[in-house]
Amino acid sequence: MHLKVNDESHEVHVDAERTLLSVLRHELELTGTKYGCGEGNCGACTVLIDGEATRSCITPVTSASGRDITTIEGLADGDKLHPVQEAFVEHTAFQCAYCTSGFIMSSAALLDRNPKPDEEQIKSALSGHICRCGAYVRILKAVKSAAGEGDAG
Amino acid sequence: MSGQDFQSEVALKVVGPPRWTPEPDPRVPPGDPATLLTINGDGAVSAFSGKVEYGQGIRNGFAMEIADELDIAVDSVRVVLGDTALVPQDRGTTGSASTRTVGIQLRRAAATARQTLIDLAATRLEVDSGALSTREGSVVFGGGSKSVRYADLLSGHTLTVAVPDEVTLKNVGDFRVMGKPSSRIDAVSRVTGSAKYAQDVVIPGMLYGKILRPPSYGATLRQIDTARAERIGGVVSIVQDGDFVGVVAEREDVAEYAIEAIRARWEESRDTASDWNLPALLKERAGESVALREEGSLQSGFASADRVLESTYYVPYISNAQMEPSASVARWDGDDLTVWCANRGPFAERDSLAEMFGIDPKRVRVIAAEIGGSFGTKSPSVSHEAARLAKAVDAPVRVSYDRAEEFGWSTVRPAATFEIKSGVDVDGKIVSWDYAAFHAGENAFRGQRGADTPYDVDNVRISVAASESPLQAGSYRSLGGATNHFARELHMDEIAISMGIDPLEFRLRNLSHERLRGCLTAAAEAFGWESREKRPGVGYGIAIGYDAGSFTAQIVEVAVENQEARVTRVTVGFDCGLVVNPDGARNQIEGSIVMGMGTALWEAVEFDGGRILNDGFARYRVPRITDTPEIEVVFTGGDDVPSSGAGEPGIVPIAAAIANAVRDATGTAIEELPIVPRL
Numbered sequence: 001m002h003l004k005v006n007d008e009s010h011e012v013h014v015d016a017e018r019t020l021l022s023v024l025r026h027e028l029e030l031t032g033t034k035y036g037c038g039e040g041n042c043g044a045c046t047v048l049i050d051g052e053a054t055r056s057c058i059t060p061v062t063s064a065s066g067r068d069i070t071t072i073e074g075l076a077d078g079d080k081l082h083p084v085q086e087a088f089v090e091h092t093a094f095q096c097a098y099c100t101s102g103f104i105m106s107s108a109a110l111l112d113r114n115p116k117p118d119e120e121q122i123k124s125a126l127s128g129h130i131c132r133c134g135a136y137v138r139i140l141k142a143v144k145s146a147a148g149e150g151d152a153g
Numbered sequence: 154m155s156g157q158d159f160q161s162e163v164a165l166k167v168v169g170p171p172r173w174t175p176e177p178d179p180r181v182p183p184g185d186p187a188t189l190l191t192i193n194g195d196g197a198v199s200a201f202s203g204k205v206e207y208g209q210g211i212r213n214g215f216a217m218e219i220a221d222e223l224d225i226a227v228d229s230v231r232v233v234l235g236d237t238a239l240v241p242q243d244r245g246t247t248g249s250a251s252t253r254t255v256g257i258q259l260r261r262a263a264a265t266a267r268q269t270l271i272d273l274a275a276t277r278l279e280v281d282s283g284a285l286s287t288r289e290g291s292v293v294f295g296g297g298s299k300s301v302r303y304a305d306l307l308s309g310h311t312l313t314v315a316v317p318d319e320v321t322l323k324n325v326g327d328f329r330v331m332g333k334p335s336s337r338i339d340a341v342s343r344v345t346g347s348a349k350y351a352q353d354v355v356i357p358g359m360l361y362g363k364i365l366r367p368p369s370y371g372a373t374l375r376q377i378d379t380a381r382a383e384r385i386g387g388v389v390s391i392v393q394d395g396d397f398v399g400v401v402a403e404r405e406d407v408a409e410y411a412i413e414a415i416r417a418r419w420e421e422s423r424d425t426a427s428d429w430n431l432p433a434l435l436k437e438r439a440g441e442s443v444a445l446r447e448e449g450s451l452q453s454g455f456a457s458a459d460r461v462l463e464s465t466y467y468v469p470y471i472s473n474a475q476m477e478p479s480a481s482v483a484r485w486d487g488d489d490l491t492v493w494c495a496n497r498g499p500f501a502e503r504d505s506l507a508e509m510f511g512i513d514p515k516r517v518r519v520i521a522a523e524i525g526g527s528f529g530t531k532s533p534s535v536s537h538e539a540a541r542l543a544k545a546v547d548a549p550v551r552v553s554y555d556r557a558e559e560f561g562w563s564t565v566r567p568a569a570t571f572e573i574k575s576g577v578d579v580d581g582k583i584v585s586w587d588y589a590a591f592h593a594g595e596n597a598f599r600g601q602r603g604a605d606t607p608y609d610v611d612n613v614r615i616s617v618a619a620s621e622s623p624l625q626a627g628s629y630r631s632l633g634g635a636t637n638h639f640a641r642e643l644h645m646d647e648i649a650i651s652m653g654i655d656p657l658e659f660r661l662r663n664l665s666h667e668r669l670r671g672c673l674t675a676a677a678e679a680f681g682w683e684s685r686e687k688r689p690g691v692g693y694g695i696a697i698g699y700d701a702g703s704f705t706a707q708i709v710e711v712a713v714e715n716q717e718a719r720v721t722r723v724t725v726g727f728d729c730g731l732v733v734n735p736d737g738a739r740n741q742i743e744g745s746i747v748m749g750m751g752t753a754l755w756e757a758v759e760f761d762g763g764r765i766l767n768d769g770f771a772r773y774r775v776p777r778i779t780d781t782p783e784i785e786v787v788f789t790g791g792d793d794v795p796s797s798g799a800g801e802p803g804i805v806p807i808a809a810a811i812a813n814a815v816r817d818a819t820g821t822a823i824e825e826l827p828i829v830p831r832l
Contacts (some may be wrong), residue, residue: 015406022406031353032346034525036476037556041770044476072346085344089336092736095744096207097343098350098476098525127779130770132476132526134747135740136781 001065005030006074012061020064021045021056024071032072032101036130043129046102047071053109053125072101075108083146084108093142095133103129107143116147164307165192165269167262169241169316186315187241189262190219196290196304198223198230200262202255203243205235205497206339207524210737213337217734218256221330222263222323224287225303228338235499235521242500256733256796261320268321269314273306325731325792332792334736351480351495351522352553359482359549360389362542363408365398365415366562369763370624371422374398382414391415392545399538401546405553426623427761432467432825435570435591438621442589443597445615446605454585454612458576461585464647466573466640467825468808469757470593470624471566474775477525478559483539484549490517494536495524502536509537510544528748529628530564560768564627565758567593569600570620571640576612581654583663585612590640592633594626595619603634603805606641607699608663624760631801634700635749635808642696642809643823646816656695656813657682669697671789672706672726679787680708680724690714692818696806701798703729703790707746707806709782711814716832718815720750720782725803727786730794738799743784745803751776753808754829 003010005028012027024030024047036044038057045057048070056064075082084107087093094100103126110117110125117125122143131139168186191199200219206212216230233239243255267287274292275282278301285292291300325332342348367374374396382400383391387407392399398415402408426434455461481494490510496502499519507514519536535552543550554562569592576585586608592600597619605615617633629635649659657677664670677683677695685693690713697706710722723746732738755774759766767773812823815832825831 018406025353026404026406029355030346031349031355034350034476035352035478035553035555037770039556039769039771042476042556072344076345081341081344088344089340092210092337092340092740094340094343095210095740096476096524096526097348100343101346104344123779123781127777130476130775130777132474132528132748132775134744134776134781136747136776136778137743137784138740139778140781 001061003061003065003069004067005069006071014061016060016062018061019057020047020059020061020069023061024056030071030073034098034101036099036102041128042099043102043106044099046105046129048105048109051109051112053106070105072104075104082108084111084143087142087146091138091142091145093138094131094135099129099131103131103139107146110143111147119144162193162195163191164194164310164312165266166313167191167265167316168313169258169262189241189259189316190266192266192303192307194304194307196302196307198225199233200230200259201233201240202259203235203240203500204255205499205521205524207495207497207527210337210734210740212339213335214256214733214737215259216338217330217335218260219263221328222260223267225290227330227335229290236518237499237503237520238518260322261316264320264322265314265316269312270303270306273310274301277301277306331733332731332735335734348523350477350525351482351493352477352525354480354482354493354522354551356482356484356493356549359551360401360403360546361405361408362539362550362552363400363402363412364538364552365400365412365417366558367396367419369421371424371763372419374417375420376418378416381416382411385411385414390546392542394541397541399542401542401550422763424623424763428469428757428759431469431568431623432570435568435593435620439591439618440620442616442618443601445601445617447614449612451585451587451612451614455576457578458584459579460651461574461576462644462647462651463572463574464644465824466571466643468569468636468639468752469826470568470760471629471752471756472560472758472773473528473530473563473566473629474560474773475526475528475530478554478556479535479563480551480553481536481539482549482551483536483543485543485547488512488516490540491520492517492536492540493520493522495522495527496536497524497527506536506540510540528630529566529632533564533627534562556770557768560773561765564625566629567599567622567626567633567636569593569633569636573640573644575644575648577648577652581652581659581662583608583610583648586610586614588615588641590617590633590637591620592617592636593620593622593624595622596626599626599628600633600637602632603637603698603700607666607669607697608645608660609665610663623763624758624765630745630748630804631700634698634801634805635752638696638698638805639809639812639826642698642806643812646694646813647822660695660697666704668704668728668790669699669706672704672728673697675787675789676706676708676724676726679726679785682708690818692814692816694810694812694814694817696809696813698802698805700802700805701800703727703797703799703802705802705806707810709807709810709814711811711818713815713818713832716829718754718829718832719780720754720811722783723785723807725784725786726789727803728788728790729797729799729802730790731792731796732788732790733796735788738788739786741799742786742803745801746784746807747776747781749804749807750780750782750811753811753826755827757827
């Protein structure tokens with residue numbers, strides 16, 4: 001099976017019923033994408049498929065084949081962090097950071113299709129994610145500031 | 154990385170007592186001094202602590218303290234945490250104690266290193282050490298015009314210095330780093346996915362283990378058929394030892410598949426406990442009550458009271474539900490065991506593994522990976538399971554829990570029932586306070602935390618009993634702190650409302666504790682308590698709390714509509730003494746508020762007959778970004794007051810403040826959590 005991940009092509013020989021998350025983490029060793037619940041309820045496993053935020057834990061690997069997959073490892077441009085990553089650093093929008101990859105991927109997808117989201121649109125886009133450390137106040141600030149709001153604090 | 158890698162290059166080693174103890178402890182056996190801090194010949198600084206990082210930012214806090222004392226850049230400090238082969242023995246990362254115990258020791262070690270460097274420079278330059286100071290990794294002299302780098306001073310030396318009893322630390326006014334907001338030094342690894350959590354650890358030759366779970370607590374295995382599982386390609390072994398059954402496979406998905414293919418017949422215990430009958434059951438099944446404090450005469454207090462009030466409160470079991478399910482990798486090299494895990498107490502983990510396998514603790518090395526949240530738990534069993542499987546197959550094995558296992562087989566915050574009887578005089582002063590708590594779990598210590606009242610009262614009895622727990626009770630942020638505060642602060646409103654006294658005024662009238670008063674008045678002013686606007690469906694609530702040496706007051710605004718309650722605004726007064734990293738402390742307090750909001754509004758572990766019924770996020774509602782209130786934090790502690798905890802105190806009063814606010818909005822008293830299902 002052919003998988004294009006972070007602009008690199010991979011041939012993987014895996015059972016068709018495996019999830020994209022399992023193949024990313026175990027076959028491609030891309031462990032930045034996390035397992036949180038396995039049911040699509042927490043968002044920790046979020047990757048981009050053709051630019052769309054997708055829960056990789058409930059996505060069969062076959063359905064991702066031949067499409068453009070981006071994981072947290074592929075978001076930065078070399079050493080230059082993506083603006084959402086920069087903003088998460090600047091606002092310390094995490095504590096344990098286990099959920100952070102997922103939040104960043106969904107935020108990046110949001111800003112890609114809507115560069116100037118309002119607060120409600122940001123919350124709505126991230127409502128499927130859980131940060132058990134409760135860093136939501138900061139996550140909101142970070143996404144606002146990545147969207148270029150000067151007064152995000 | 155092995156110990157030798159950097160020890161060989163070490164030019165200056167600062168050592169301290171073999172173990173951390175806050176006070177001298179005669180039970181602590183003597184041992185070799187522990188290495189606290191090293192500076193290599195090239196100037197690289199490393200610090201060592203048995204504490205672990207699970208999101209609270211302690212690596213950063215330590216780096217800031219060392220950087221300040223040693224006059225070096227924060228990001229040049231390497232902080233080695235939680236590797237039992239490398240770090241001083243410690244008592245686990247609990248009780249919001251890292252900054253107030255280890256932090257101060259590392260500051261002292263850094264100050265010792267700085268003084269050593271100044272002395273080296275004085276000798277070399279043949280000047281009085283009093284004429285020297287330090288700046289940006291160098292000792293400066295000649296009125297600041299000349300300098301010599303630490304690395305140059307240390308070149309050719311191999312020194313070991315013990316931290317003396319008297320160490321001069323920097324004054325608050327001279328801090329360059331501490332007390333100022335700081336980004337975390339580990340931030341980039343966290344936003345690029347490179348930080349390795351226990352779930353991510355892969356070592357050469359590693360196999361994957363999965364455990365066969367009984368259908369309920371206390372079930373006994375009667376019959377098992379593993380034939381189908383054994384035939385699955387990629388299955389290495391089915392390990393059985395009594396009721397312990399596990400699969401080891403070449404891949405995780407194969408191990409999961411094989412577990413599903415095992416047929417087993419269990420005999421389940423017939424425990425009648427469920428979340429329906431637990432409130433009464435906790436009292437029925439309680440052991441002996443321990444009186445934590447007994448003063449004056451309750452009887453004469455009640456006799457002199459203008460009115461006497463009695464209430465019963467209940468809080469259910471809560472799941473820690475940290476985002477990273479428990480995971481552990483175990484590897485045996487002969488009789489030596491190495492474990493990579495996410496445990497908060499690496500040394501306790503080491504000792505329990507050694508005990509389990511009957512080997513010397515020195516033969517066990519526990520290495521803490523990055524930890525994806527804890528709040529008190531991470532299954533205590535996962536490392537044992539990995540080590541048992543690894544031993545059985547003679548290869549390294551990783552066991553990673555799935556979410557249902559984490560909900561079902563990790564620990565939960567103890568449920569508790571409370572009975573409070575109070576007497577109050579005509580002036581609104583509490584004259585008698587009889588407090589009885591019944592906390593689930595054999596560990597009485599947990600339920601005692603936060604049980605005592607900080608209010609002024611002459612006639613008082615505080616008693617706590619440990620009650621038989623149908624579920625595996627464990628530690629949760631602040632232990633009993635949050636649950637005890639819930640009961641006490643609800644009852645405070647009960648009295649205030651019955652007397653027709655404003656809840657803020659009633660608390661102040663009964664509170665002489667200066668630091669708590671400071672939190673309360675600061676929060677009330679920042680919130681605008683006096684000018685709060687009474688509107689339909691909107692309520693305001695207050696609660697105060699103490700925990701881990703710190704104090705807090707919280708004021709909440711809620712909106713209640715259509716059987717839903719939404720927390721819209723929270724103002725926090727917080728006194729933890731000197732704040733090392735204001736941004737880090739604020740982050741912890743905000744997180745405590747959000748987490749505590751979940752316990753107030755929605756969270757409860759549902760169970761029946763030893764089975765947990767809501768073992769997924771679809772059935773266990775936790776706070777999400779759409780629930781997040783506006784949170785304001787006002788620090789009221791003095792810079793000259795030693796730092797105390799910031800990770801836990803924020804959670805202790807919040808559920809009560811929310812419940813008091815909901816009562817204010819609806820007019821109906823709340824006696825049980827969670828609130829929303831009861832609206």
